[in-house]
Amino acid sequence: xxxxxxxxxxxxxxxxxxxxxxxxxxxxxxxxxxxxxxxxxxxxxxxxxxxxxxxxxxxxxxxxxxxxxxxxxxxxxxxxxxxxxxxxxxxxxxxxxxxxxxxxxxxxxxxxxxxxxxxxxxxxx
Amino acid sequence: xxxxxxxxxxxxxxxxxxxxxxxxxxxxxxxxxxxxxxxxxxxxxxxxxxxxxxxxxxxxxxxxxxxxxxxxxxxxxxxxxxxxxxxxxxxxxxxxxxxxxxxxxxxxxxxxxxxxxxxxxxxxxxxxxxxxxxxxxxxxxxxxxxxxxxxxxxxxxxxxxxxxxxxxxxxxxxxxxxxx
Numbered sequence: 001x002x003x004x005x006x007x008x009x010x011x012x013x014x015x016x017x018x019x020x021x022x023x024x025x026x027x028x029x030x031x032x033x034x035x036x037x038x039x040x041x042x043x044x045x046x047x048x049x050x051x052x053x054x055x056x057x058x059x060x061x062x063x064x065x066x067x068x069x070x071x072x073x074x075x076x077x078x079x080x081x082x083x084x085x086x087x088x089x090x091x092x093x094x095x096x097x098x099x100x101x102x103x104x105x106x107x108x109x110x111x112x113x114x115x116x117x118x119x120x121x122x123x124x125x
Numbered sequence: 126x127x128x129x130x131x132x133x134x135x136x137x138x139x140x141x142x143x144x145x146x147x148x149x150x151x152x153x154x155x156x157x158x159x160x161x162x163x164x165x166x167x168x169x170x171x172x173x174x175x176x177x178x179x180x181x182x183x184x185x186x187x188x189x190x191x192x193x194x195x196x197x198x199x200x201x202x203x204x205x206x207x208x209x210x211x212x213x214x215x216x217x218x219x220x221x222x223x224x225x226x227x228x229x230x231x232x233x234x235x236x237x238x239x240x241x242x243x244x245x246x247x248x249x250x251x252x253x254x255x256x257x258x259x260x261x262x263x264x265x266x267x268x269x270x271x272x273x274x275x276x277x278x279x280x281x282x283x284x285x286x287x288x289x290x291x292x293x294x295x296x297x298x299x300x301x302x303x304x305x
Binding site for chain 1: 157160161189242251292
């Protein structure tokens with residue numbers, strides 16, 4: 001499977017999916033009109049990785065604002081990781097945010113409370 | 126054509142605390158550009174990150190909803206023009222108002238939905254949001270699948286309010302107010 005490399009803009013985050021290192025990183029704001037057009041390849045990438053590899057997969061997020069269709073797409077990605085976690089696969093999520101941006105912390109926390117996989121929400125100075 | 130009366134517009138903007146106003150057809154690019162301007166303007170006023178995010182969220186959800194609806198309903202010309210204002214009310218709260226032409230039946234359904242959300246407290250709105258998030262997604266649907274209104278209600282400091290005014294030929298003008 002190929003790596004993904006999406007350059008961010010004002011309305012979409014930068015996305016890097018690295019097969020060799022098992023890391024998926026997304027950074028920035030996400031409010032495209034059609035979030036699934038953007039995220040379907042990422043969802044597919046996660047699905048194939050989890051199906052073919054038993055190595056750890058870490059999703060590292062530095063997302064700021066997500067519109068509701070991006071939130072819906074994020075749920076699909078987290079559901080895939082949660083299923084893998086329940087099958088005993090080593091997956092995890094780290095969500096970094098600036099300490100004074102409490103809306104981001106609330107958003108991350110609302111996701112986290114629906115899952116049992118390792119999900120760290122880490123404030124940055 | 127009627128002459129534009131700049132001073133009357135200005136007086137109304139000042140009286141009503143309007144800091145941003147747009148009327149016309151929204152393109153995806155325009156939504157982004159105006160959104161960035163709104164954000165930078167609010168950051169310049171040294172607003173907290175939370176209120177900047179809440180106002181920006183209300184702005185994005187409202188304008189993207191209108192754009193999706195207008196396209197899906199096949200509205201064109203003046204019917205595809207939306208009106209948006211961001212203002213501050215007497216208590217210093219930010220208010221985002223948006224209005225657009227809708228089919229009368231769609232407008233009535235929206236009013237029902239907004240009235241049903243108005244009766245929910247914050248915890249119930251959160252539960253409604255999560256329940257809606259878990260609804261199966263229509264693969265053809267581009268939008269947040271009905272999440273937008275609940276998200277707006279959650280960020281609003283008072284219940285969402287709306288108005289629906291009949292126009293000709295089975296259309297109405299719908300407007301929605303979010304008070305941050």
